[in-house]
Amino acid sequence: xxxxxxxxxxxxxxxxxxxxxxxxxxxxxxxxxxxxxxxxxxxxxxxxxxxxxxxxxxxxxxxxxxxxxxxxxxxxxxxxxxxxxxxxxxxxxxxxxxxxxxxxxxxxxxxxxxxxxxxxxxxxxxxxxxxxxxxxxxxxxxxxxxxxxxxxxxxxxxxxxxxxxxxxxxxxxxxxxxxxxxxxxxxxxxxxxxxxxxxxxxxxxxxxxxxxxxxxxxxxxxxxxxxxxxxxxxxxxxxxxxxxxxxxxxxxxxxxxxxxxxxxxxxxx
Ligand SMILES: [Zn+2]
Numbered sequence: 001x002x003x004x005x006x007x008x009x010x011x012x013x014x015x016x017x018x019x020x021x022x023x024x025x026x027x028x029x030x031x032x033x034x035x036x037x038x039x040x041x042x043x044x045x046x047x048x049x050x051x052x053x054x055x056x057x058x059x060x061x062x063x064x065x066x067x068x069x070x071x072x073x074x075x076x077x078x079x080x081x082x083x084x085x086x087x088x089x090x091x092x093x094x095x096x097x098x099x100x101x102x103x104x105x106x107x108x109x110x111x112x113x114x115x116x117x118x119x120x121x122x123x124x125x126x127x128x129x130x131x132x133x134x135x136x137x138x139x140x141x142x143x144x145x146x147x148x149x150x151x152x153x154x155x156x157x158x159x160x161x162x163x164x165x166x167x168x169x170x171x172x173x174x175x176x177x178x179x180x181x182x183x184x185x186x187x188x189x190x191x192x193x194x195x196x197x198x199x200x201x202x203x204x205x206x207x208x209x210x211x212x213x214x215x216x217x218x219x220x221x222x223x224x225x226x227x228x229x230x231x232x233x234x235x236x237x238x239x240x241x242x243x244x245x246x247x248x249x250x251x252x253x254x255x256x257x258x259x260x261x262x263x264x265x266x267x268x269x
Contacts, residue, residue: 072177081121081244083182084258087232090176093149097183100146105130107142108193117146119183122218122242126186129217138209139191143238147180179222184242186219197238207237215252218245227257230265 075083078095085091102116103123118126126142133140153175159168179185189196190206201207202225211221219242225235233239243251243258251261259265 072174074176078182081184081242082247082258083184084262084264085177085179085182086259086264087174087177088264090174091149091181093176095149095176095181097146100183103127103142103145105142106140106191108189108191108196114146114148114151115144116142117183118186118242121244122184122186125218125242125245129214129219132213132217133206133209136209138206140188140206140210141191141193141196143187143189143193143196144180145186146183147178149175149181152176152178152181179239179241185222186240186242187238188240189238197236202235202237210240211237214240215248216245218242218248220248220251220258222258224255224257227260230257230259 072088072090074092075085075089077083078085078091079097097119099120100117101120101123102112103118103126105126107116117123130140152173156168156172156175159172162168175181187197188206188210189201190204195201195204210219214221219240221237222239222241223231223233223236225237228234241258242248247261251258254261
């Protein structure tokens with residue numbers, strides 16, 4: 001697709017519903033209670049001193065011109081494989097993916113929990129990717145994939161109750177803004193589970209393999225190093241997002257984030 005038509009498509013899939021939402025939450029959350037210190041998207045301890053820039057007010061070119069302040073747009077086509085979910089674009093409250101399956105891959109836990117699930121197409125990609133890695137002696141394991149909106153909501157509310165809204169949103173994602181709710185995102189570690197969703201995963205042989213090959217199976221490293229101001233997240237080498245092989249290859253080649261691809265870069269840039 002041409003950049004212009006992609007943009008047009010993106011404009012079409014986004015409504016201009018604006019929600020009063022004062023400050024951007026800085027991080028997503030784990031499915032377990034996070035430690036008292038700040039955590040990054042998937043629960044890893046924040047490596048000290050990093051200032052996570054807040055995304056500015058609205059986006060310049062997504063067609064969400066009415067969005068002001070720290071407003072959030074509600075995504076109109078949440079089922080799209082290439083959907084952009086971030087701190088500015090949230091899933092509709094009632095959205096639940098309808099084609100979730102259990103990918104037949106290793107996880108770092110043995111229970112058959114919802115957080116193993118991915119949408120069918122993404123699950124197929126994950127199975128192929130894990131098998132290809134294993135052929136090269138790289139043993140990958142899933143850490144956490146799907147998280148329902150109600151789970152996210154329950155957790156977020158629990159944190160707010162415990163720590164207050166201001167503090168809760170420094171480590172927990174506002175419901176609807178976690179990519180894990182799409183069923184297209186999965187956190188991956190090595191099979192030993194060491195450094196699962198933690199900064200030390202970077203530079204492991206598993207992380208390096210994923211960086212080189214994930215796109216061949218339709219996945220991108222969603223929160224890239226050096227793009228924190230654009231994605232709103234710290235570098236997360238473990239957080240993979242399925243977008244399909246075509247787009248994944250394009251992004252891998254260009255080094256762009258999903259935000260840049262959609263020209264949805266924060267206006268502060
Ligand atoms: Zn994640």
